[in-house]
Structure formats: structure tokens, C-alpha cells
Amino acid sequence: MLERLELKDLTVRYGRNILLKNLCGSFSRRQINLVVGRAGSGKSTLLRVLAGFHKEYEGSVLADGQVFEPSGNISLAFQNPEALFFNGTVAEEVGYALKMRKMSAREIEPIARQWLQKWGLDPDRCWLNHPLELSGGEKRRLALAACTVFLPPVVLLDEPLAGLDAQGQRDLISLLSGMATDHIVIVVTHEPELLLEQSGSLLYLHADGCKSLKPAEFLRLALADSSFFPLPEWYRYAVRHFAQSSDLPNLRADDVYRFVKTRERMHADQL
Amino acid sequence: MQISYKPGNGLLYSLNPMIKGAIAFSAIVFFSLNTLGLVAMTAITAVMLLVSRLSGVELGDIFMSVRRILLLLAIVGLIQGFGAEGFSLVDACAAMIRILGVFLVAGVYVTVSSQSELTFFWEACFRPLGLIGFPAREFALVMVIAVRFFPVILGEIDRIRMAQVARGAKLDGGGLLASAAALMPLMIPTLTQAIIRAGELAIAMEARGYRVSAQRTRYQRFRFGIVDLFAILIPVMLLAYLLRPFFYTAG
Ligand SMILES: Nc1ncnc2c1ncn2[C@@H]1O[C@H](COP(=O)(O)OP(=O)(O)OP(=O)(O)O)[C@@H](O)[C@H]1O
Ligand SMILES: [Mg+2]
Numbered sequence: 001m002l003e004r005l006e007l008k009d010l011t012v013r014y015g016r017n018i019l020l021k022n023l024c025g026s027f028s029r030r031q032i033n034l035v036v037g038r039a040g041s042g043k044s045t046l047l048r049v050l051a052g053f054h055k056e057y058e059g060s061v062l063a064d065g066q067v068f069e070p071s072g073n074i075s076l077a078f079q080n081p082e083a084l085f086f087n088g089t090v091a092e093e094v095g096y097a098l099k100m101r102k103m104s105a106r107e108i109e110p111i112a113r114q115w116l117q118k119w120g121l122d123p124d125r126c127w128l129n130h131p132l133e134l135s136g137g138e139k140r141r142l143a144l145a146a147c148t149v150f151l152p153p154v155v156l157l158d159e160p161l162a163g164l165d166a167q168g169q170r171d172l173i174s175l176l177s178g179m180a181t182d183h184i185v186i187v188v189t190h191e192p193e194l195l196l197e198q199s200g201s202l203l204y205l206h207a208d209g210c211k212s213l214k215p216a217e218f219l220r221l222a223l224a225d226s227s228f229f230p231l232p233e234w235y236r237y238a239v240r241h242f243a244q245s246s247d248l249p250n251l252r253a254d255d256v257y258r259f260v261k262t263r264e265r266m267h268a269d270q271l
Numbered sequence: 272m273q274i275s276y277k278p279g280n281g282l283l284y285s286l287n288p289m290i291k292g293a294i295a296f297s298a299i300v301f302f303s304l305n306t307l308g309l310v311a312m313t314a315i316t317a318v319m320l321l322v323s324r325l326s327g328v329e330l331g332d333i334f335m336s337v338r339r340i341l342l343l344l345a346i347v348g349l350i351q352g353f354g355a356e357g358f359s360l361v362d363a364c365a366a367m368i369r370i371l372g373v374f375l376v377a378g379v380y381v382t383v384s385s386q387s388e389l390t391f392f393w394e395a396c397f398r399p400l401g402l403i404g405f406p407a408r409e410f411a412l413v414m415v416i417a418v419r420f421f422p423v424i425l426g427e428i429d430r431i432r433m434a435q436v437a438r439g440a441k442l443d444g445g446g447l448l449a450s451a452a453a454l455m456p457l458m459i460p461t462l463t464q465a466i467i468r469a470g471e472l473a474i475a476m477e478a479r480g481y482r483v484s485a486q487r488t489r490y491q492r493f494r495f496g497i498v499d500l501f502a503i504l505i506p507v508m509l510l511a512y513l514l515r516p517f518f519y520t521a522g
């Protein structure tokens with residue numbers, strides 16, 4: 001099983017424009033690996049490089065020390081992955097990736113059903129439905145299930161939480177951190193605060209230089225300077241209150257998260 | 272590298288959009304008919320590139336994208352080069368400069384024309400058809416929307432292609448029927464997205480008060496300058512030259 005994906009001095013170009021320069025960092029299993037940065041900083045492009053679709057780069061991507069061969073070893077989902085549906089039934093949609101790997105229908109069915117179950121969809125209920133008949137959150141889960149059913153070692157997701165309601169986001173986050181036990185999960189996001197608790201490393205992309213950070217370091221930098229990264233107001237507010245009762249330098253992402261959650265619960269009780 | 276409008280203010284940029292369009296159109300016809308022979312065509316191409324360069328057009332990007340048609344050029348050169356007397360390098364080059372010329376003209380035209388200038392030209396071209404009851408303005412609108420959405424849809428196709436290939440799709444199956452089937456994972460999502468987007472656009476336009484039949488004003492006025500007066504000679508001369516056989520037979 002693949003443990004680590006390493007970026008060695010990666011320089012990525014579009015024609016003559018240098019987009020990412022001398023990027024170093026690593027992604028590993030048992031955590032969600034975040035990629036953050038302002039719009040246009042090259043997050044999606046980095047995923048394309050990792051997936052082997054963008055070839056204009058120097059430097060190397062190593063998988064446990066060997067040169068990484070993306071073909072067949074990755075799954076890639078861009079924003080709104082439900083835009084990928086093209087089959088008439090949920091069954092065919094999930095099974096497609098296996099069918100293309102020359103498995104027979106008899107082999108595919110149990111695997112696909114089990115995988116749907118794992119993504120929180122009841123196969124008995126939706127097996128023969130049209131994929132577009134599902135609810136928004138269900139569609140997202142089906143799409144990600146369909147992208148990952150062949151168990152690629154590396155899972156690349158571009159803004160998987162976008163457009164979901166809070167419950168849908170929470171469900172998805174726990175599914176993703178579950179996936180991280182067996183796969184290297186790399187998530188591009190504009191809402192890192194939602195995932196800081198589950199993440200162990202964070203790659204911050206910026207034109208003036210990229211940084212590989214621990215989530216808590218990232219949080220501290222973003223709180224100190226909102227031009228570094230614009231965290232949402234409600235989150236800054238919660239953290240400010242938290243900081244009065246505890247020491248900011250030791251601020252850990254999961255502590256903040258737990259605090260915000262208890263506050264949420266308190267608010268709910270008051271109402 | 273994609274060729275697209277790069278703002279600038281050189282000579283070619285400052286031409287009236289009608290003149291720009293007319294020059295581009297006549298030059299494309301001129302190049303594709305290519306009656307002057309290799310040496311003259313090469314010289315004309317060189318002059319055209321020089322004028323573009325002096326107008327501040329970044330030729331580098333356009334040359335980069337020539338790479339994409341290199342194979343096409345090579346094939347055409349090979350086919351045209353073989354005549355009754357064996358392979359003729361001159362014929363091969365003449366055929367290639369024909370295609371190259373059309374490509375370069377289109378590239379320069381798109382680089383120096385903004386979206387609203389292209390729209391203006393389209394509308395003007397369709398206007399005469401309005402006289403015979405053809406819904407000219409509506410058709411121009413369709414063209415403009417199509418042109419404007421084209422890069423968006425191309426980007427979308429690219430994203431969908433990558434994700435489906437990662438799932439295991441083989442988008443280049445052999446044979447016509449096989450490849451049509453292989454393209455399903457690409458075509459169906461692209462169409463679906465395009466239809467959804469078209470619906471949203473229609474609602475958004477109506478919500479902002481767009482009515483097809485209304486009288487419209489123009490945000491930008493395009494002037495007709497002294498330079499245009501001279502520039503208009505180019506398409507007139509090109510077209511006169513191209514139509515020359517008809518005058519002979521008539522006269
Ligand atoms: N096909 C392309 N050709 C040339 N430049 C491109 C192309 N695609 C993207 N770029 C440029 O690369 C830069 C990074 O794009 P990218 O999509 O990776 O950004 P991003 O970090 O994912 O942004 P966002 O948060 O908005 O999704 C942008 O400035 C964009 O203009
Ligand atoms: Mg992006």
C-alpha cells in the first residue's frame with residue numbers, strides 16, 4: 001500500500017508563465033492532505049500534474065521513493081463531480097470503472113454494492129434509479145463512489161465540499177477521513193477550516209512561494225494576517241473568543257474545532 | 272497555449288472592426304485560393320507578420336499554436352507534392368503556405384479583435400439577410416453566445432475528459448461506431464452541462480430585461496478613421512484580384 005507521495009522541486013508552467021516554482025511537500029495516508037491558496041494560485045493545476053494530465057513541469061513526483069506513475073493509480077474529481085454521470089442507472093454508474101477494467105458483471109455487482117454502502121448510499125433503494133434522480137448530497141456521494149470504486153492508491157478531489165449543506169459536508173468529511181486509512185487523499189479546498197481537524201498536512205500555494213505547513217501553523221498565520229488566507233468571519237470570531245481563555249501560540253486546529261462545535265451546540269440549546 | 276484577444280493599441284488594433292473583419296475575411300479567401308505562387312505568397316505572409324509585429328501582436332503565442340497543425344501541414348504537403356512528374360518540393364511548400372497563411376491570418380485577427388468587435392462584425396454581416404425576412408439579429412446573438420461560450424465549454428470538456436480517463440474511459444476506440452460509443456462518457460456530460468447552462472443563461476437574460484425584438488443601443492461606438500480609409504483598399508484590392516476572372520469573361 002502506498003504511504004507517501006512526495007513533490008521534489010516541482011516547477012509547473014503554462015507556456016512561458018511559471019505557475020508554481022520549486023514546490024516541495026509530501027502527502028501521506030491516515031490524514032486528509034489539504035491544498036489551499038487564492039483563486040488562480042494553481043491548485044487545480046497541481047492536481048492535473050499529479051494525475052499526469054499536465055506535462056509542462058520540471059522536478060519529480062515520487063511514490064514511496066519511486067517515480068510516480070499516475071495512469072491507473074489515481075482518481076480525479078473536479079468541482080461538481082456529478083457532472084460526470086452518463087449512465088442510465090446508479091448500478092452502471094458505479095460499475096463503469098470496474099467494467100472498463102475488464103471485470104464481468106457478476107464480479108462487479110457485489111463490489112459496487114458494497115462500495116455504495118460504504119459511501120452511505122443504500123444500494124437496495126437506489127440500484128436501478130437514474131443517477132440524476134438522487135438528492136444533491138446523494139449525487140455527490142455517488143459521484144465520488146463512482147470515481148474511487150477501483151481503489152486507486154491516490155484520490156485527488158477538487159473542492160469536494162462545494163455546494164453541499166452543512167450536514168452533507170459533515171457526512172462527506174467523515175467519509176473522506178475514512179478513505180484516508182487506505183488511500184492517499186488530497187483535497188483542494190477554499191474552506192480549510194472545515195477540514196483542519198482531519199488534516200495532518202497542508203500545502204499553501206502562493207505566487208511568492210509555496211509552503212508546506214502543519215494545520216495549526218496555517219491557522220496561526222491566517223489568523224494573524226487575513227491577506228495570507230481569508231478565513232470566514234464566523235470562524236475568526238469563534239477563535240478570538242477561544243484565544244482569551246487559552247494560549248494562542250499553542251492553538252491546535254482540532255481544539256479550535258472542538259470549541260467551535262461546543263459553541264454551536266450551546267447556541268442551538270439557547271434557541 | 273490558446274490564441275485569444277490580447278489588448279493592445281497598435282495599427283491593426285485601431286482599425287474599425289468592419290475593416291478588420293473585411294481584411295481578415297478577404298485575406299483568408301486569398302490565401303486559400305493561392306494563385307500567386309510560392310515566392311509571392313511567402314513574401315505576402317512575411318509582410319503580414321511584420322505589420323502584425325509592428326502593431327504589437329505577440330507572434331510567439333501564435334507560432335506556438337502552429338505546432339498543433341504541423342501534422343496537417345505535413346500530410347497536405349506530401350499529398351500535394353506528388354504530381355505526375357514525381358515529388359515537387361515547390362508544390363508541397365505552396366500547399367503548406369496556403370494553410371499556414373489562413374491559420375496565421377485567423378490567429379492575428381482573433382488576437383487584435385475584442386469580443387465586442389467580433390460581435391459588431393457578425394451582426395453587420397447578417398444584417399443584409401434581415402431584408403429577406405431572415406432573423407438576422409437573433410442569429411447574430413446565437414453566434415455571439417456560441418463564440419463566447421466556446422472556451423468555457425472547451426475547458427469543461429477538458430475537465431470531464433480527464434476525470435473520465437482517470438475512471439478508465441478509453442476515448443479513442445477504433446472504428447467509427449466503436450469510437451462513437453467510446454465518446455459517450457465525454458459527449459453526454461458535455462451536452463448535459465451545455466443544456467443546463469443554456470437554460471440558466473436564458474433565465475438570466477430575461478430576468479435582466481432582455482427582449483429579442485427590442486431596439487438596442489451600443490455600449491461602445493466604433494469610429495471610422497483616416498487609417499481605415501487606406502486600410503479599406505486592402506480587402507478591395509484582394510477581392511478585385513480574386514474576382515478578376517469574372518471580369519475577363521464578362522468583358
Ligand atoms: N489552459 C490554460 N492555459 C493557460 N493558462 C491557464 C490554463 N488553465 C489555467 N491557467 C492559468 O493558471 C493559473 C492557475 O489556474 P488553476 O485553475 O490551477 O487555479 P486554482 O488555484 O485552481 O484557482 P481556483 O481556486 O479559482 O480554482 C490561472 O492563473 C490560470 O489563468
Ligand atoms: Mg481550481
